[in-house]
Amino acid sequence: MDGRSWCSLDEIAPLSQLRYLILHGLEKVSASLLAKKATISSKGRLSYLRLHCSSDKYMRLTDEIEKQQQQRAIEKVFNNLCPPSCIENLGMKGGYFGRRLPNWMMAPATAAFESLRYLDLDDLPCCTHLPSGLCQLPSLDVLIIKSAPAIKSVGPEFMGSTSLAVGEGGVVAATSAAFPKLRILQLDDLSQWKEWVWEDVTADAMAMPSLECINIDSCKLSRLPPGLANGKRRHALTELNLYGFINLTYVENFPSVVDLDVFDCPKLKRISGLSRLQKIRILRCPNLEVLEGIPALDSMELQDNTMETLPGYLRSVNPRYLDLGCGKKLCESLLSSGSSSEWDKISHIRTRNIYELEDED
Template structure:
């Protein structure tokens, strides 16, 4: 209902129209289906209704991936240019993405991650409704229910099969299928796709041996979307060019894939090529740059140009329509001139870019001079792979240069204003963080993993100018640093001992000018002795969640008045947690020396886990959570008898869940053994 009302104006008339909508009194719906969902569904446009019902084909417990479902919608013909405009034919992905986000806004699908929203799930209640509404056209078959598909279902247009099945003869009768999703091992009876599924537009297969299906694949003349995941195929059909309407090829996690057929360059309508997780040595034929209609290119393997028969990085240059691009194996680029020929900066539609190096190619070199040469090449290559100004998401992974590029250290005025997500992961040799990041106005998520960084300083501070105070010159912040940043993750800064961020004094500013919107902070594996005073600013109201993992030198966590959830794990020197007046939920895992937990009047839930504890900590007597989950040794569990000194520490807590970790581990081991046997 909230999602529906958010699309309306705040006028009394519009809200009364919803209150009096005919959907409240609709007949023919099963009693268990929620009419509020029906009301929201009725308010959707015909295009959104089709997209929503299509999501019910993804079985319970599976993820709806944006990169997967959007080309499915396009292939089925749900996404059409507005008013039939031919100029909008180039924007089908954008129109589909808008539909995807509208379904999220209406809470009909739920993002797995609040910020990136690339993956979604569907609530069971919503799924049941969608399956009911789509029952005339769609069918989800679980386990061995294929046998239940009767002759009356021969008009089914969309089918999803999950789990082992044997009655494939009935599946062969589905002559009207336009979408077939198989999340199961393919039965040997299914060898010829063309005789049974000649009308297919979407074919998705996960797992199993698919080689025997490839011979008939090219006879599916209407196929627009072809998806394979975790299959054993080594190549695609050599005559794949006969599939004139094929728009999307996704071959994920296919470790045996050796090369793409040379005829693939004739698929002029191809919009998606996704090889994510497949063999990184797969060869792509020369002339690949002729596929100028490509919008999404995932898992492109960068090779050294050995014999001139296979394409290398420069063939990406003509692909000006790309929206998504992930490059792997950039350590193979021998000169920055080749990177420049990729023309990344000129791809004005590019919104998502991943640049991936294999660090092993440099780090394992014994010759220091050769290592420095490789690092210098990597630095020059990254400088030439500058993203376009409108980039929205950027991931740099495995980069082994010592310095980050100039375009990141000091972005040009107006550049990267739309950058929302930035991940700098496995930067093994980088010793300095870029100071230009703090000026990016739209950056919401920042993840950094750089083990050579020893301290965090001015790079994370608000830019300053001079202010005359009492006859002296004092630095004064001129604008907020990271004004939109809500999620910050610092991981693997294993040499970092200091985060220099002092709380600003009252006479200079009325509010802290660094990370004013920060909502979630995660620090994992570093040597910080204390959290910076600026982070614990009493005027910082946005910080709600604080996660501290493997901070070997941290001794206290104090004075975070806005934090609602605190998670601490493997902090052996941590002794004190105090002054968190709004703390609602805390987990203290493998932190054996915590002696003080106080100043937490709002605490509702505490999880305490440590199998080395011999006695319960004394602070349990002075706090009053509603719920306590205690995971401890068998010996301590057995000592918690009513009337004992240990029991008296927790007897006032209303709800207790006490787990013997030794028995729990044994149960887990037995479960794994059973799974292995089956």
């Protein structure tokens, strides 16, 4: 149904030719059986599905027993809204308040979704773990996970693990790449996320071999996992965007990355080993001390209105173009003096744009 048409879950059941479906108000479904009656999984032409659920009422509850009952109820409702295997674009929006994501997102059930290319999970206030089955989606191209403040750790089950198969010689280890077609990974506002277990195991098939761009915003990770960098084997990753990492201390050994953003990383001290890097933007990373191993750098943007002096690493980089935003005092000093210790740090850069940033409130 489209945004102008409203009906009950019962009325959806006979609509076998649906291609596009958005369900709102799923928190109001009184029994999981009603969700099952919608027979979503049998709609063989459905390619686009959005499941909207509001957590407003749940979040206002004060009785813990009632909250647990509400969680179990919404989990059962979503378990009965399993998409058909032909689904291509799937989203859960608005505030799904279950602790666990639906069973059909767990292995091995996800193997049935051979056509799913786009998955968007937005606003999961109570979800404590990412589902194990997403890595098995054979065609997944874009994965977006937003606003999941209860997730503290992402373990190896998210990246897939070695499975066992029986061959002529007995039981043997069989491995396949996790997230084999994933190009874009976006993880936003996992505000309590501290640990990402993903080791660089060269003997196994590399997870996310097609990954081109990763965006991570607002988390407590202190490092990026070795499995993501995997400098010797990862060749597709060209864009890395890191925003609001309050504990990150270094970014190293991403030789395929061409475009790097690091914003609001107050503990970041070192960026190195990005041999193909052409463009970098560094915004509000006041403790960055080392920027090296970037011989191909062409364009650099540096912004921080708290800077009293320019960082020393500017002497050792040689971009064609520098875009520099700083506070009033430093800006005036650079623009009025053609010879000073600060000016000497950037005088070798061919083209410069220096401007004053407004004070932050």
